[in-house]
Amino acid sequence: MDEAWYDDEAGPIVRPYTITRGRTPTGRTRLDTASQVLTVEPRPEPLRLELTPEHGWILDACTRPVSLAELAVLLGQPVGVVRVLCSDLLDHGAVFVRSPRTEVSREILEQVYRGLSRL
Numbered sequence: 001m002d003e004a005w006y007d008d009e010a011g012p013i014v015r016p017y018t019i020t021r022g023r024t025p026t027g028r029t030r031l032d033t034a035s036q037v038l039t040v041e042p043r044p045e046p047l048r049l050e051l052t053p054e055h056g057w058i059l060d061a062c063t064r065p066v067s068l069a070e071l072a073v074l075l076g077q078p079v080g081v082v083r084v085l086c087s088d089l090l091d092h093g094a095v096f097v098r099s100p101r102t103e104v105s106r107e108i109l110e111q112v113y114r115g116l117s118r119l
Contacts, residue, residue: 023084031083031090033069036098037062054085062095 039062054075061074068086072079089095 030099030102031068031086031097032099033067033072033079034100035068035086036065037068037071037086037089038065038096038098039063040094040096052085054081055089058082058085058089059094065098 037058039059054077057075058071061071068079068082072082075082086095086097090097
């Protein structure tokens with residue numbers, strides 16, 4: 001007897017490493033969950049990349065700046081998968097990525113402290 005271990009509501013079952021073909025991000029640009037991704041307009045034609053449906057969804061979703069974390073939620077994929085796909089698109093000039101500042105100056109910390117003190 002063929003017993004299914006999932007139901008129709010589970011949707012298609014595709015392992016994350018299948019979507020990324022076992023690859024990891026290239027690492028040239030730091031992509032964290034707060035990085036903002038924006039599609040280059042007009043889109044480069046043709047991309048030197050085999051576009052998967054997931055790549056296309058990212059390009060469609062990023063007509064305005066969208067964070068990596070938000071993309072993961074929109075696509076229903078782990079952040080690691082979205083990071084690899086965005087890295088592909090970035091390497092091929094199809095998207096811009098803006099990463100948040102990681103260093104905080106003393107001046108900024110003092111401004112925050114003064115602002116909080118006024119509350």
